[in-house]
Amino acid sequence: MSETEIIYKSVCRICHGGCGVFVHVKDGKVVKVKGDPESPLNKGWMCVKGLKTPEIANHPDRLTKPLKRIGGRGEGKWQELSWEDALGEIAERLAKIRTESGTESVALGQGTGRHHYMHVVRFANALGTPNWYEPGLAQCFIPRITVSNLTYGGFVVGDYYGEVKPKCILFWAHNPLVTGPDGELAISVKRALDSGCKAIAVDPRRTETAKRCGLWLQIRPGTDAALALAMINVIISEGIYDKEFVEKWTVGFEELKAHVAAYTPEWAELITTVPSANIIEAARTYATNKPAILEWGLGIEQNHNSLQTVRALAILRAITGNIDIPGGDIIGMNVIKSYPTLKDKLPEGMGKKRLGGDEFKLLGGWRAFMPSAHIPALFKAMRTGDPYKIRALLIFGNNPLTTVANSKEVYESLKALELLVVTDLFMTPTAAIADYVLPAAFWTETEQVIGYPLVVENMVMAQNKITQRGECRQDEWIINELSKRLNLPGSEESLEDVMNAQLEPLGIDYKTLKEKGFIYPEHEYRRYEVQGFRTPSRKVELLCKSLQRLGYDTLPSFKEPPESPISAPDLAKEFPNILITGSRRAEFFHSEHRQVESLRKLRPDPGVELHPKTALKNNIENNDWVKISTPRGSIRMKAIVTEDIHPDVVSVEHGWWFPERQGPDYGVFESNANVLTNNAPPYDSAFGSYQLRGLLCRVEKEN
Ligand SMILES: Nc1nc2c(c(=O)[nH]1)N[C@H]1C(S)=C(S)[C@@H](COP(=O)(O)OP(=O)(O)OC[C@H]3O[C@@H](n4cnc5c(=O)[nH]c(N)nc54)[C@H](O)[C@@H]3O)O[C@H]1N2
Ligand SMILES: Nc1nc2c(c(=O)[nH]1)N[C@H]1C(S)=C(S)[C@@H](COP(=O)(O)OP(=O)(O)OC[C@H]3O[C@@H](n4cnc5c(=O)[nH]c(N)nc54)[C@H](O)[C@@H]3O)O[C@H]1N2
Ligand code: SF4
Ligand SMILES: [Mo]
Numbered sequence: 205m206s207e208t209e210i211i212y213k214s215v216c217r218i219c220h221g222g223c224g225v226f227v228h229v230k231d232g233k234v235v236k237v238k239g240d241p242e243s244p245l246n247k248g249w250m251c252v253k254g255l256k257t258p259e260i261a262n263h264p265d266r267l268t269k270p271l272k273r274i275g276g277r278g279e280g281k282w283q284e285l286s287w288e289d290a291l292g293e294i295a296e297r298l299a300k301i302r303t304e305s306g307t308e309s310v311a312l313g314q315g316t317g318r319h320h321y322m323h324v325v326r327f328a329n330a331l332g333t334p335n336w337y338e339p340g341l342a343q344c345f346i347p348r349i350t351v352s353n354l355t356y357g358g359f360v361v362g363d364y365y366g367e368v369k370p371k372c373i374l375f376w377a378h379n380p381l382v383t384g385p386d387g388e389l390a391i392s393v394k395r396a397l398d399s400g401c402k403a404i405a406v407d408p409r410r411t412e413t414a415k416r417c418g419l420w421l422q423i424r425p426g427t428d429a430a431l432a433l434a435m436i437n438v439i440i441s442e443g444i445y446d447k448e449f450v451e452k453w454t455v456g457f458e459e460l461k462a463h464v465a466a467y468t469p470e471w472a473e474l475i476t477t478v479p480s481a482n483i484i485e486a487a488r489t490y491a492t493n494k495p496a497i498l499e500w501g502l503g504i505e506q507n508h509n510s511l512q513t514v515r516a517l518a519i520l521r522a523i524t525g526n527i528d529i530p531g532g533d534i535i536g537m538n539v540i541k542s543y544p545t546l547k548d549k550l551p552e553g554m555g556k557k558r559l560g561g562d563e564f565k566l567l568g569g570w571r572a573f574m575p576s577a578h579i580p581a582l583f584k585a586m587r588t589g590d591p592y593k594i595r596a597l598l599i600f601g602n603n604p605l606t607t608v609a610n611s612k613e614v615y616e617s618l619k620a621l622e623l624l625v626v627t628d629l630f631m632t633p634t635a636a637i638a639d640y641v642l643p644a645a646f647w648t649e650t651e652q653v654i655g656y657p658l659v660v661e662n663m664v665m666a667q668n669k670i671t672q673r674g675e676c677r678q679d680e681w682i683i684n685e686l687s688k689r690l691n692l693p694g695s696e697e698s699l700e701d702v703m704n705a706q707l708e709p710l711g712i713d714y715k716t717l718k719e720k721g722f723i724y725p726e727h728e729y730r731r732y733e734v735q736g737f738r739t740p741s742r743k744v745e746l747l748c749k750s751l752q753r754l755g756y757d758t759l760p761s762f763k764e765p766p767e768s769p770i771s772a773p774d775l776a777k778e779f780p781n782i783l784i785t786g787s788r789r790a791e792f793f794h795s796e797h798r799q800v801e802s803l804r805k806l807r808p809d810p811g812v813e814l815h816p817k818t819a820l821k822n823n824i825e826n827n828d829w830v831k832i833s834t835p836r837g838s839i840r841m842k843a844i845v846t847e848d849i850h851p852d853v854v855s856v857e858h859g860w861w862f863p864e865r866q867g868p869d870y871g872v873f874e875s876n877a878n879v880l881t882n883n884a885p886p887y888d889s890a891f892g893s894y895q896l897r898g899l900l901c902r903v904e905k906e907n
Pocket of ligand 3: 216217218219220221222223249250251252253254255384385
């Protein structure tokens with residue numbers, strides 16, 4: 205007999221999200237989701253992916269049982285086994301490797317900020333390995349978080365939620381109308397733009413967001429530091445900075461002023477291709493329309509100068525006095541306790557063994573926000589055993605064959621492992637070459653405390669376990685079960701214990717939070733007036749002495765991208781266009797959702813955007829299949845010829861593979877952006893960021 209429909213309150217987590225939702229369940233299955241009009245964030249709105257929750261949750265291709273490889277690696281022969289057997293065997297093999305080669309020879313991998321993110325870090329510490337990675341980090345968010353901490357003593361996000369609305373938004377390498385939420389939701393940004401605030405976009409593409417902006421600075425990729433320095437120059441030389449804030453609350457202004465004197469808009473025009481008149485207009489608009497939000501995105505981090513690029517942008521906010529004011533960029537209140545990552549459990553001396561940690565101090569050194577391994581060093585150690593062999597890798601929600609630079613080398617690295625365990629929702633090209641594949645729970649099947657907006661945790665929400673699919677388990681459970689079998693510290697604490705500990709400062713437990721749905725304390729603006737900024741000088745550090753102590757420049761500067769028409773003119777004869785990769789699309793999250801029919805229908809084929817000038821030169825027409833090549837390799841995609849892109853730039857989507865094709869590779873090398881990208885040096889000197897944007901490429905019509 206069919207049950208009646210039950211409606212639960214929860215929070216969608218297909219992306220970094222925080223959309224409050226109602227989940228309709230019938231006969232144990234999600235049948236519908238709807239936005240919750242009472243959620244302070246989305247007020248009833250949901251994006252196209254979120255609305256497809258039932259199709260994803262109930263997808264016939266979901267993994268539902270633990271699998272063990274029985275044929276050769278990648279042969280596609282699997283045996284189903286019980287959790288008990290799978291976890292027992294994996295634990296036994298891990299114990300053996302740890303005893304023989306030390307725990308540093310076991311690595312952990314994960315993807316972008318999903319529910320289990322901090323639990324994987326906790327697992328690494330409890331296990332005693334310094335080697336965990338995430339394909340974002342150096343290329344995504346760690347520069348922004350670290351620089352915010354160094355400069356202002358806390359991470360900032362745009363204040364869309366208070367009574368005062370922004371008068372100006374500067375969207376820098378960020379397209380939140382498609383990619384939100386990273387600290388904002390697409391809908392909050394849309395509302396702010398609808399209210400008529402001024403808006404500026406810095407992007408080589410005229411994105412959905414840039415189309416809503418009065419001013420679009422069409423920048424040459426990888427040159428953002430030059431543009432930001434020139435805007436600082438204009439704001440200081442025209443005296444339109446916030447004098448009172450600068451005098452009272454910053455250090456290093458005179459040094460900054462002298463430093464940027466040479467960085468004129470004319471200087472920057474030659475580097476960035478943005479006309480100097482537009483640079484001046486952008487600087488004036490941003491500095492004189494207060495409060496203003498500076499929305500920064502990924503394009504400023506996927507290059508070899510990420511530290512100083514991000515620093516230059518951080519300084520723009522401070523000299524215009526937009527920090528922690530209503531309608532500006534606010535500093536997070538972190539209303540919950542930080543996740544108990546057991547960092548004191550990492551054995552002494554292990555930090556020193558972290559691959560790449562010595563060289564990239566702000567990624568893997570002791571001053572790093574969340575120390576992790578440098579991906580090129582880690583994958584090299586899998587392949588070559590230099591400086592020591594990585595023998596095992598446990599992956600929780602990551603498809604590195606699609607999301608780590610230089611896919612072919614990633615493949616060689618993974619194949620060289622003795623033990624590869626992948627936990628995922630679906631069989632992927634990465635999972636297909638694993639030894640064990642474990643079925644993960646989807647968001648409607650998990651419990652979690654969510655601090656939102658990301659990193660600053662001003663609001664707190666509960667995600668609710670509503671359904672159960674097959675034998676799927678949430679990653680935290682899998683980690684806890686392995687921890688118990690390995691007798692690791694912390695294994696006596698359940699996930700609920702951990703969540704309750706996080707909620708302590710709010711005086712509630714997880715069960716109560718679930719009933720309430722969310723807690724949204726009012727933001728306390730300008731707390732620095734009482735307690736100062738959480739930096740060594742208690743002020744905003746325009747000049748950052750902590751960086752000097754680590755051997756990095758205290759003031760930002762520009763560096764020409766290493767593979768550009770200017771720095772590599774000979775290579776540019778063969779590869780005349782500038783490549784950017786990974787601009788997001790609304791219907792997919794990274795390499796996910798290609799098997800979700802209704803979403804795939806919206807985007808059946810991988811796309812490459814190019815300018816009509818490039819198309820004409822190469823005899824390419826809209827919708828033609830084209831070959832895109834770099835010195836690393838070639839891929840194929842369908843041409844999207846558009847005026848909405850810098851004439852020299854070619855933009856390829858990332859994350860493409862074809863679940864409908866045969867395993868083990870599912871066509872993963874055919875249209876995968878990371879066949880083109882480079883994981884070789886030079887890297888950013890502090891974070892080790894490699895370049896996913898601003899490389900050289902060539903496009904040709906396919907025969
Ligand atoms: N739908 C969807 N949403 C997502 C994701 C997804 O996969 N799908 N991924 C999530 C994740 S993990 C992240 S990190 C965020 C990323 O979100 P965003 O930061 O908004 O990132 P992108 O769309 O990757 O890039 C933003 C813009 O940077 C531009 N760009 C490229 N190179 C440069 C450059 O050198 N300089 C400048 N100024 N601009 C440049 C691109 O043209 C693009 O329009 O999105 C998150 N949200
Ligand atoms: N060329 C290029 N490469 C990029 C980028 C770019 O712009 N250009 N962007 C980079 C950035 S910013 C990021 S953050 C990374 C993102 O990279 P990843 O987060 O690694 O993204 P995916 O490759 O989609 O891997 C996610 C896998 O996790 C699975 N999954 C989803 N939810 C869960 C869950 O709850 N548990 C488990 N166990 N699995 C789950 C999905 O099915 C999917 O197979 O990509 C990076 N790679
Ligand atoms: S924006 Fe993110 S959280 Fe909101 S509905 Fe879409 S996928 Fe879900
Ligand atoms: Mo990311």
